[in-house]
Amino acid sequence: MAARGPFGSGLLGSRFFWNLLASYAALLLVTGVLVGWQVQSRLEASLLRELEETLRRDCEMLAPLASEALRGDVPASLAAELERLSRATGLRTTFVAADGRVALDSSEDARAMDDHSSRPEIVQARAETFGGARRRSHTVGLDMLYVARRLNEGDSEGDSEGERVLGFVRVALPVSQIEGQLASARRSVVLGTGAGVLLALVLGLVLSQHFVRPIAAMKRTAQDLLAGRYDSRVRVTRRDELGLLGETLNALGAETTRRIAALSQEDAQLRAVLAGMIEGVVAVDEADRVAFMNQAARVLLQVAESAPEGMALWKLAPIRELEGLLGRARTSGAPERSEVELFRGGKELVFQAHASPFQGGGKAGFVLVLHDITELRRLERVRRDFVANVSHELKTPLTSIQGFVETLLSGALEDKQNNVRFLRTIEANVKRLTSLVTDLLSLARIESGALEVESAVVDWRDVLEQVLRLREPALLAKELILEVRGREKPVRVRGDREAMTQVLDNLIDNAVQYTPRLGRVVVSLASRDGQGSIAIADTGIGIPSADLDRIFERFYRVDKARSRAAGGTGLGLSIVKNLVLRMQGEVTVSSVEGRGSTFTVLLPLG
Ligand SMILES: Nc1ncnc2c1ncn2[C@@H]1O[C@H](COP(=O)(O)OP(=O)(O)OP(=O)(O)O)[C@@H](O)[C@H]1O
Ligand SMILES: [Mg+2]
Known part of the structure; x- marks a missing residue:
C-alpha cells in the first residue's frame, strides 16, 4: 500500500x-x-x-x-x-x-x-x-x-x-x-x-x-x-475522460469476473465429468508433460495422488507401450490406439489406450483415454476355456462309446464273455454324458436366472437326513466315520428345499470322494447372528492354497485325472456356489493340503 x-x-x-x-x-x-x-x-x-x-x-x-x-x-x-x-x-x-x-x-x-x-x-x-x-x-x-x-x-x-x-x-x-x-x-x-x-x-x-x-x-x-482480485473497482466521481477511463476499467473488471466465473464453472463441470469417468483420462503437452490426470487414470497407472502434475508421463508411469503410442500419434498427427498389458502384483492388467491430438493455446498436446478391459479379457478367456472344456468332456465319453460300439459291431457282440461288459461301459459313459449335460443345463439355468428359487422356511436337519440316507452306501463302502453335530435343535433357514438338497449332496459327495478310506466326515449345524450355518469337514486330501480361489469355477479341478476317474466333471462346486448365491447365502472353504477341507454354507434364518 x-x-x-x-x-x-x-x-x-x-x-x-x-x-x-x-x-x-x-x-x-x-x-x-x-x-x-x-x-x-x-x-x-x-x-x-x-x-x-x-x-x-x-x-x-x-x-x-x-x-x-x-x-x-x-x-x-x-x-x-x-x-x-x-x-x-x-x-x-x-x-x-x-x-x-x-x-x-x-x-x-x-x-x-x-x-x-x-x-x-x-x-x-x-x-x-x-x-x-x-x-x-x-x-x-x-x-x-x-x-x-x-x-x-x-x-x-x-x-x-x-x-x-x-x-x-x-x-x-x-x-x-x-x-x-x-x-x-x-x-x-x-x-x-x-x-x-x-x-x-x-x-x-x-x-x-x-x-x-x-x-x-x-x-x-x-x-x-x-x-487476480477481480472485485476491485474504481470510484468514479467525474464526467471527463478520466471518469470514462475509470468506468471502462470497472467494466473491464466486471467482464473479466464474469468470464472467469463462466470459465471456472465450465472447468469445474469438465473436471467433475472427468473425475466421474470410469475411463482413465490423461492430458499431456507437447513435451509429454502431464497437464491433467483423473482418478481412474491414477489408479490404472498407479500414480500417487501426491505426484505433481507437470512431470513427464514416462516418469510418472514408465510404460513403454504408452510412450510408443504417443510417439506414433505424434508422427501421424492422428488418433492412435493400442492395447497395453501389465502385471501388477502378480495379476494381469489389460487396458486399451487411445491417444488423440488436441490444440490448446497454440500448442499441440494429446489426450490419452485408458479403458480397463481386464475383466472383459478374463470373461473372454473363461468363455473360450468353457467351450474347450465342454468339448473335451463330451468328447472323452463319446470316443469311448464309439470305440466299444465299433468293437461290438465288428464281432464282439457274439463274444459272450465280453459283450455285456462292453455294453456296461457304454452305459456308464452314456450316464456320464447325461449327468454332464444335466449339470451344464442346470448351471446354465441357474446362471441365467431361469431357475425358480423358492423362498421357504426349511429345517436344514430334514435336508441333511435326506442327503445322508442317499449317500450312506458310499460312506459305508469307503468305511468313513460320519459324525453329525448340532442336530438336537432345528436350524430353520430360508430358501429352496430342492436347491439346499443339491448343495448338501454335492458337498458331501466331494467329502466322500476326496477322503481316503477310514477317514472321517463331520457335519456341524448351527445358527447365530441371524444366519444358519452348516459345515462339512473331512480329513481328506485337502486343496492346495494356490487352487482355493478357483475351485468354484466351472470345470476347475485340482487333479483332473483323479477327478475324472472318479466320474467328476468339475461342475459340482460351481453349481453349489450359484445356488447359494441365489438364496442370498454364502459359501466358503478352508483347507490344508493333506489334512482335509471344510466347506461352510451360510443361509439367512427363516
Ligand atoms: N472335500 C474336498 N477335498 C479335496 N478337494 C476337493 C474337495 N471338494 C472339492 N475338491 C476339489 O475341487 C474340485 C472341484 O470340485 P467339484 O465338486 O466342482 O468337481 P468334481 O468333484 O471334480 O466333479 P463333480 O462335478 O462331479 O462334482 C475337485 O476336482 C477337487 O479337486
Ligand atoms: Mg464334486
Whole structure:
C-alpha cells in the first residue's frame, strides 16, 4: 500500500504526481523569473526617467540664474548658496560657458576644472537644447546622472533657436541616490514574484491531486485486476475522460469476473465429468508433460495422488507401450490406439489406450483415454476355456462309446464273455454324458436366472437326513466315520428345499470322494447372528492354497485325472456356489493340503 499523504491516498507515492509537479514548478519558475526581470527593468527605466525629468526641471529652474551668472561675474554669494544646496540635496550644479570653461560648480573649484565642451551631455545639449548622460564623474569620482541645458545669448529663457550659445547649466545627481529606491523595488519584485510562484505551487498541488488521485486509484485497480482480485473497482466521481477511463476499467473488471466465473464453472463441470469417468483420462503437452490426470487414470497407472502434475508421463508411469503410442500419434498427427498389458502384483492388467491430438493455446498436446478391459479379457478367456472344456468332456465319453460300439459291431457282440461288459461301459459313459449335460443345463439355468428359487422356511436337519440316507452306501463302502453335530435343535433357514438338497449332496459327495478310506466326515449345524450355518469337514486330501480361489469355477479341478476317474466333471462346486448365491447365502472353504477341507454354507434364518 502506498503512503497516504495529506493529498489523498498514494499521492506522494505517485511518480506521475511528482512529474506533473516538477514540470509545473519549472514552468512557474521560468515565468516568474521572466516577469520579475521585465518588471524590474521597466521599473528601473521609469525611475531613471523620472529622475531625469526632475533634473530637467531643476535645469529649467536654474536657467535664468545661470544665464545671468554666465553673462556677468558670478557673485560669491551664489556660489556659496549652490554649494549649500548641493550639500543638502546631493544635487551638483555646474555652469559651463559656451567655450567649455566651467564658470561655477557647486562641488569643486571651477578654476581647477578642465574643458567641459566634450562631455556627452554638453555635446547633446548644444545640439538639442537638453542633453543627458549617465557616467562616472572624473571630478567627484561617483556614478552620476547628468542633465544639461543650453543657454542662448540674448534670451533669458534661453530656448530660441539660431541664437549664439551663451553656455550651459548642468545638474547632476549621484546614481547611488536612486540605487536605494531601485534595490527596494527589486526586493519587492523578487518577493512578489516569489510569493506568486509559491501561491501558484500550492494551488498547483491542490489542483494536481484532482487529476492524480483518480489516476492513482485506477492504477491500483488495474494492479488488483492483474493480481487476480477481480472485485476491485474504481470510484468514479467525474464526467471527463478520466471518469470514462475509470468506468471502462470497472467494466473491464466486471467482464473479466464474469468470464472467469463462466470459465471456472465450465472447468469445474469438465473436471467433475472427468473425475466421474470410469475411463482413465490423461492430458499431456507437447513435451509429454502431464497437464491433467483423473482418478481412474491414477489408479490404472498407479500414480500417487501426491505426484505433481507437470512431470513427464514416462516418469510418472514408465510404460513403454504408452510412450510408443504417443510417439506414433505424434508422427501421424492422428488418433492412435493400442492395447497395453501389465502385471501388477502378480495379476494381469489389460487396458486399451487411445491417444488423440488436441490444440490448446497454440500448442499441440494429446489426450490419452485408458479403458480397463481386464475383466472383459478374463470373461473372454473363461468363455473360450468353457467351450474347450465342454468339448473335451463330451468328447472323452463319446470316443469311448464309439470305440466299444465299433468293437461290438465288428464281432464282439457274439463274444459272450465280453459283450455285456462292453455294453456296461457304454452305459456308464452314456450316464456320464447325461449327468454332464444335466449339470451344464442346470448351471446354465441357474446362471441365467431361469431357475425358480423358492423362498421357504426349511429345517436344514430334514435336508441333511435326506442327503445322508442317499449317500450312506458310499460312506459305508469307503468305511468313513460320519459324525453329525448340532442336530438336537432345528436350524430353520430360508430358501429352496430342492436347491439346499443339491448343495448338501454335492458337498458331501466331494467329502466322500476326496477322503481316503477310514477317514472321517463331520457335519456341524448351527445358527447365530441371524444366519444358519452348516459345515462339512473331512480329513481328506485337502486343496492346495494356490487352487482355493478357483475351485468354484466351472470345470476347475485340482487333479483332473483323479477327478475324472472318479466320474467328476468339475461342475459340482460351481453349481453349489450359484445356488447359494441365489438364496442370498454364502459359501466358503478352508483347507490344508493333506489334512482335509471344510466347506461352510451360510443361509439367512427363516
Ligand atoms: N472335500 C474336498 N477335498 C479335496 N478337494 C476337493 C474337495 N471338494 C472339492 N475338491 C476339489 O475341487 C474340485 C472341484 O470340485 P467339484 O465338486 O466342482 O468337481 P468334481 O468333484 O471334480 O466333479 P463333480 O462335478 O462331479 O462334482 C475337485 O476336482 C477337487 O479337486
Ligand atoms: Mg464334486
